[in-house]
Amino acid sequence: MSKFRLTLARRRGEQIAFQHGFDRFPVNPFSIAENEDILVEAKEPGVEGVSGCIVFNDDGVGIIYATDIRSEGFRRFTVAHELGHYFLDGHPEEILKTAPVHFSRAGFTQGDSSIEVEADHFASGLLMPSRLVRESLYTASVGLSGIRCLAQDAECSLTASAIRAAECAPYPMAVIVSRGEHVAYGFLSESFKKLGRLRFLRKGDLLPETATRTFNRSPANVRDRRETCEETTAERWFAGPQVALDEEIVGLGRYGFTLTVLTAENLTEDLGEEEDEEQKLVESWTPKFAYGR
Ligand SMILES: [Zn+2]
The missing domain is CATH 1.10.10.2910 (Arc Repressor Mutant, subunit A)
Structure with missing residues (x-):
């Protein structure tokens, strides 16, 4: 495909x-x-x-x-x-x-x-057309709460909204859906891919030792749709650079899936309203981000 x-x-x-x-x-x-x-x-x-x-x-x-x-x-x-x-x-x-x-x-x-x-x-x-998704993301907070706003605006599930948010986000964002110890699928925003050399997570891969993996060890967390937030790094998740990330985790209920949203909030402030301008910004930040820490 x-x-x-x-x-x-x-x-x-x-x-x-x-x-x-x-x-x-x-x-x-x-x-x-x-x-x-x-x-x-x-x-x-x-x-x-x-x-x-x-x-x-x-x-x-x-x-x-x-x-x-x-x-x-x-x-x-x-x-x-x-x-x-x-x-x-x-x-x-x-x-x-x-x-x-x-x-x-x-x-x-x-x-x-x-x-x-x-x-x-x-x-x-x-x-969830790209333009409407971006408009929604601009007016919301970064990460899981922005995805929730998008889900509400678009009247779509949290998971479908998370995937679209990662595809359209003008800031570094990764979305991973997992079940038990394994990755179901993952999406990285374009600016997330530029954080540095990353190992991509594929369907069926073992989840790295992260807060998500710990969360999934208790089925009640997933079933009862519990939510937690931890600090992590791109190194821990993707064998990438030592970049600090927020790891927001939410259980998706009876089908046993968990949604994880990784963002680097300190890199997402002051985004311009214009898409091109904002794209330039992301590009100009990325090298500093990848090598400056
Ligand atoms: Zn079909």
Whole structure:
């Protein structure tokens, strides 16, 4: 799966949101489906782990999302994911090769099928276009509380918002989702990558010995959605430089996942309003940051 294709999928999602008149949060995937004459229904999934499906019939297109999804944010993400299969080039053809219906497991946890990953990226672009995400991040505090504001504005789950925040953050931010002793996935902001030489964490990697790993040793922390904050370094997490970071940790509940947000707050003050200006700032700080400590 090329990164380029995922970027294209995300941009297509952003484009569809704007074409349907959404230039502020929240973007409503249900009304986009309605505008396209796509019928959306909630149903019993019947198959475990399935978040929804899209049906291409002779008389039209239908989207179904699973009734056992409790979170409104994840329902919206699921419908947006199915819209990805409708709007993304090649998806209907790929699906129709085997059957007129495609079952999805939305939500960035399945890295196996290319159309699933693309549809997830489409959904995150549709619900959280880059420009709106940046606007939201500018007006909020850095780190987990900024991600919570974004989740509220965009009406998306905390995890989906954290991933988008890391992709768009104008300051060094890393987001890691873990389960037990292992990394489920991680995203680093562009300026975080410039902190220095970093070892990337991949799906299935052992979590480094960090406060997150300690937190995960107690399942009640995760299940009861407890929250804690510790100090850490880029060295401890990524075998990178000795840069101090805040490690904010929150349990995500019954599925057993934990969200960790790493930020370096002292590097994020006085960001300019203009994106270009701010990008220049980040770039001019980065060498000092990487070598000056
Ligand atoms: Zn799918």
